[in-house]
Amino acid sequence: MSTVTEIFGRKVFDDRVMKATLSAKVYNSLKKTIDEGENLDISVANAVAAAMKDWAVENGATHYTHWFQPLTGITAEKHDSFISPSPDGGVIMEFSGKELIKGEPDASSFPSGGLRATFEARGYTAWDPTSYAFIKGKTLCIPTAFCSYGGEALDKKTPLLRSMEALNKQAMRIIRLFGDNTVKCVKTSVGPEQEYFLVDREMYNKRQDLVFTGRTLFGAKSPKGQELDDHYFGVIKPRVEAFMDDLNHELWELGILAKTEHNEVAPAQHELAPIYTTTNVATDHNQLTMEIMQKVATKHGLVCLLHEKPFAGVNGSGKHNNWSITTDTGINLLAPGKTPCENAQFLLFLCAVIKAVDDYQDLLRISVATAGNDHRLGANEAPPAVVSMFLGDELNAILEAIETNTPYSDVGKQVMKLGVSVLPQFTKDTTDRNRTSPFAFTGNKFEFRMLGSSNSIACANIMLNTAVAESLKIYADRLEKAENFETALHEMIRKTIKDHKRIIFNGNGYDDAWIKEATEKRGLCNYRTTADCLPHLLDKKNVDMLTSHKVFTEAELKSRMEITLENYCKAVLIEGNTMVSMARSEIAPAVETFVKEIAKTAALKKAVSDDISCVYESNLLKKLSVLTERISIATDELESAIAQVGQCDNIVTESAAIRDVLINKMGELRVACDEAEVLTSKKYWPFPTYGDLLFGVR
Numbered sequence: 001m002s003t004v005t006e007i008f009g010r011k012v013f014d015d016r017v018m019k020a021t022l023s024a025k026v027y028n029s030l031k032k033t034i035d036e037g038e039n040l041d042i043s044v045a046n047a048v049a050a051a052m053k054d055w056a057v058e059n060g061a062t063h064y065t066h067w068f069q070p071l072t073g074i075t076a077e078k079h080d081s082f083i084s085p086s087p088d089g090g091v092i093m094e095f096s097g098k099e100l101i102k103g104e105p106d107a108s109s110f111p112s113g114g115l116r117a118t119f120e121a122r123g124y125t126a127w128d129p130t131s132y133a134f135i136k137g138k139t140l141c142i143p144t145a146f147c148s149y150g151g152e153a154l155d156k157k158t159p160l161l162r163s164m165e166a167l168n169k170q171a172m173r174i175i176r177l178f179g180d181n182t183v184k185c186v187k188t189s190v191g192p193e194q195e196y197f198l199v200d201r202e203m204y205n206k207r208q209d210l211v212f213t214g215r216t217l218f219g220a221k222s223p224k225g226q227e228l229d230d231h232y233f234g235v236i237k238p239r240v241e242a243f244m245d246d247l248n249h250e251l252w253e254l255g256i257l258a259k260t261e262h263n264e265v266a267p268a269q270h271e272l273a274p275i276y277t278t279t280n281v282a283t284d285h286n287q288l289t290m291e292i293m294q295k296v297a298t299k300h301g302l303v304c305l306l307h308e309k310p311f312a313g314v315n316g317s318g319k320h321n322n323w324s325i326t327t328d329t330g331i332n333l334l335a336p337g338k339t340p341c342e343n344a345q346f347l348l349f350l351c352a353v354i355k356a357v358d359d360y361q362d363l364l365r366i367s368v369a370t371a372g373n374d375h376r377l378g379a380n381e382a383p384p385a386v387v388s389m390f391l392g393d394e395l396n397a398i399l400e401a402i403e404t405n406t407p408y409s410d411v412g413k414q415v416m417k418l419g420v421s422v423l424p425q426f427t428k429d430t431t432d433r434n435r436t437s438p439f440a441f442t443g444n445k446f447e448f449r450m451l452g453s454s455n456s457i458a459c460a461n462i463m464l465n466t467a468v469a470e471s472l473k474i475y476a477d478r479l480e481k482a483e484n485f486e487t488a489l490h491e492m493i494r495k496t497i498k499d500h501k502r503i504i505f506n507g508n509g510y511d512d513a514w515i516k517e518a519t520e521k522r523g524l525c526n527y528r529t530t531a532d533c534l535p536h537l538l539d540k541k542n543v544d545m546l547t548s549h550k551v552f553t554e555a556e557l558k559s560r561m562e563i564t565l566e567n568y569c570k571a572v573l574i575e576g577n578t579m580v581s582m583a584r585s586e587i588a589p590a591v592e593t594f595v596k597e598i599a600k601t602a603a604l605k606k607a608v609s610d611d612i613s614c615v616y617e618s619n620l621l622k623k624l625s626v627l628t629e630r631i632s633i634a635t636d637e638l639e640s641a642i643a644q645v646g647q648c649d650n651i652v653t654e655s656a657a658i659r660d661v662l663i664n665k666m667g668e669l670r671v672a673c674d675e676a677e678v679l680t681s682k683k684y685w686p687f688p689t690y691g692d693l694l695f696g697v698r
């Protein structure tokens with residue numbers, strides 16, 4: 001048995017392998033490209049490609065692929081073998097620098113949201129040397145960015161890299177203003193906590209809803225749910241533990257820093273959290289984690305559900321995005337420092353985040369919007385759909401003291417003037433965590449809790465990075481021109497607190513009173529659904545900000561709005577169609593068979609003697625007959641609603657019709673079917689119940 005340290009990164013062409021297999025000259029130029037974004041010479045690319053191929057072949061690979069993240073939300077790969085014919089009738093294994101740096105997949109079958117109408121169908125993949133290549137199965141996977149012939153991004157990685165660059169550029173201006181000339185670059189890092197459910201594969205296969213949509217569309221509450229709180233952090237069952245062991249092994253081999261695993265709140269729900277890493281790499285790793293979770297589950301006779309709300313009535317699954325900004329010299333810019341100067345810099349970065357979250361709360365909401373996540377946000381188990389920030393008591397008190405020029409109690413009753421040299425020292429916040437906040441400060445990072453379990457983390461981080469870059473740009477523009485740096489800094493921080501304190505909320509985000517206060521008093525956005533928020537992606541302020549940092553072009557934004565709304569509509573329509581199919585071909589016939597059985601029983605009893613009571617049968621028959629009628633009507637109505645949605649002539653009206661009509665019709669059908677389920681003999685029920693699914697893995 002190999003130890004963890006031996007297997008860790010075994011399938012990754014990482015720094016250790018590069019050092020061992022590349023000449024010093026090639027290694028140094030590649031490092032310059034990776035660390036400082038310098039252009040890569042083709043001779044270097046050729047040498048890297050050859051070394052990569054030799055290493056991959058030695059480790060059992062026969063193929064390579066440009067691995068990318070199109071707008072489907074999952075990853076894409078097309079495998080090419082390394083073979084090349086040799087004159088003697090055999091083959092040699094070959095891989096060139098050109099093949100490493102650029103690929104030309106046909107882009108026409110990936111979502112482009114209208115970009116294809118104006119640009120050619122051909123697409124390009126371009127090597128992203130900042131994320132290591134790795135072996136998956138028999139294939140060397142090369143992380144790449146994916147764009148159209150015209151250079152428009154067709155993926156999630158390109159804008160993510162652009163947003164990291166935008167933040168780097170603006171943060172460096174601030175760092176220089178504070179007199180630091182040693183820092184070369186700034187990167188954001190993320191540790192995404194991945195929640196998921198595990199269900200038995202045989203049971204899963206019996207449910208069309210799980211197979212087609214990833215969530216249950218029917219299902220009466222089981223007698224036991226999560227009310228005893230006995231699953232959270234509970235003992236992990238042997239079958240789940242075996243799955244987790246295998247999963248960790250595979251992730252570690254791929255250099256993924258899988259760290260924490262535990263049972264989550266809902267029965268059958270679990271979580272895996274990695275150690276944080278650079279956002280770009282964390283995004284690749286999270287995509288791989290989701291893929292490998294599903295693969296490993298199959299090996300164990302299980303299915304891993306990544307849907308945000310697989311079961312009504314118990315908690316859904318999120319993916320909390322723990323985000324921070326660090327310099328290449330190892331300074332976490334969101335950690336309070338030891339000296340007054342460090343703390344002034346910390347406060348400025350903190351203010352940049354506060355301003356960003358307030359100014360672009362709509363973009364943060366949009367970045368996590370999917371049909372699945374709409375079920376989770378605001379359902380008192382995950383943050384509400386209203387974005388706000390939790391800072392904790394100490395930071396809050398400091399900000400208040402600065403804003404009002406009043407003494408901060410912990411610093412000897414001295415009025416805080418936020419000059420670099422006079423800022424008092426304060427320790428990092430030690431207050432409790434707030435699990436109801438969408439965006440919580442946790443001492444040296446922010447936990448953005450709105451992401452759904454199936455979301456790519458790219459979108460949220462693109463918006464976050466760019467919005468913070470925008471705040472920093474505004475600050476740097478002012479500070480660079482300031483006559484007195486300290487006074488200007490103090491004033492700017494005060495102004496930010498004054499202007500943006502409405503976004504700070506330290507109370508209970510699940511409270512209805514908060515939603516009222518947030519929307520009515522504070523004027524914060526409350527976009528309940530994907531259909532509500534997505535059109536705001538194209539609001540002028542958002543387009544201006546995102547295009548000015550060159551993270552998206554206007555055409556890219558339009559295409560992304562189209563694609564996201566299209567995905568929303570398609571997902572809900574598939575759910576609607578699945579419900580019609582299950583209600584008609586499984587549920588109604590099952591109830592009818594049971595009804596027939598009861599009617600037969602009553603008739604037989606009566607045949608024996610008129611005196612025998614058939615009250616039970618006749619009551620049940622009455623109730624079930626009413627229900628089958630309701631099921632039949634609701635199914636027909638749902639079907640017409642689906643047809644009605646089909647008449648809409650654009651995606652915005654279609655998504656609104658889905659939100660306003662279709663989802664209600666789905667709800668009505670579900671209620672009737674769930675009522676029938678509890679009255680029908682389990683023997684006749686056509687698929688596994690909530691109880692079976694939630695407690696079936698032992």
Ligand SMILES: NC(=O)CC[C@H](N)C(=O)O
Nearest residue numbers: 265315316317318381382
């Ligand atoms: N324990 C928890 O933090 C629960 C989180 C919750 N499952 C969510 O969707 O965000």
